Amino acid sequence: MKPLIYVLEDDADIALVISRTLKNEGFTIEAFSRRGSFLNRLKRQTPDLCLVDLSLPDGDGLSVVTEYLRVSNIPSIVVTGRSSLTDKIIGLEVGADDYVVKPFEPRELLARVRAVLRRSRQFEPDGGAKAQKTARFAGWEANFQSCTLRDRAGMESDLSASETRLLEIFVKSTGRVLSRSQLMDHIRTSDEDPLDRSVDARISRLRKKLGDDSKSPTLIRTVYGAGYIFSSKVEWV
Structure with a gap:
């Protein structure tokens, strides 16, 4: 089945x-010039x-x-004329999977679309533990479908899209050292991004949400010179 992509863009030429x-590359496209019509369509079919x-x-x-x-776990790429690094970081931190600045080369946009679709499908359910979307570990319960984290007392907090992907990668690779480059393959936006340390910053925020002491972490441990390792037993429900 052809991937379905929604385009929310008010400039008719773009x-x-x-x-x-x-479309020339085989995708099914539906374009919208207004936020309202886009959201109405989103209610009827998920792209x-x-x-x-x-x-x-x-x-x-x-x-x-x-x-x-973000709350529906639908991958997204921001396409905008706002080119400042601050705008870009904000766009990524609130849940966008990539950020493309106008004007852009069509081939670059195509490559980014394919990369985001490839990353989003890499951890799709395929049976066994991977088919489950809720993981329990060390008193925590992470729901990767709703992007939420629940503690022992039942208090729930939201995870950003990038934090959700990062935590899901860890719990599906528990006990295995993951290098920064491996993690960046799943959370970075492009090879050109000057955000080499962004994986460290996101892990720091994830540790904070998990109550994992950054000076002596027990869940997401740093393996110096190698990367990171998730150290807890995981139960899928």
Whole structure:
């Protein structure tokens, strides 16, 4: 089945370029110029990926990513004219899987679309423990479908899309050392990003949410010169 991609872009010329580029490569495309019509369609059918402009005539595209796509675990790429590093980091931290700045080369956009789809499918259910979307470990319960984390007392907190992917990689690889490059393969946005230490920052935030002492962590341990290792027994439910 052809991957279904929604394009939320109010500039008709750019929407046409995106649609033609992806249709020529075998993707099914539905384009929207308004936030409202996009959200109405999203309620009826879930796409494989969404491309979202930040500046829209009837609302902010960033809220689409944070309030709808992230909570539904739908992969997304922000496509925008906002090129500052601050905007880019904000876009990624709120849950977008990649960030493309206008003007862009159609071939680059195509490569990023394929990379995000490839990453999102790498950890799809395929039977056994991987078919489960909730993991229990060390008194915690992580729901990778709803991007939430629950402690022993039943208190629930939200995980960002990148934190969800990172934690899921760890619990599915418990007891195995994962290098920074292996982790970056699943959370980075592109080879050109100057955010080499972003994996360390995200692990630091994840440790904080897990109550894992950064000076002497017991769940996500640092293996100096090699990477990180998740040290807890995991039960899938």
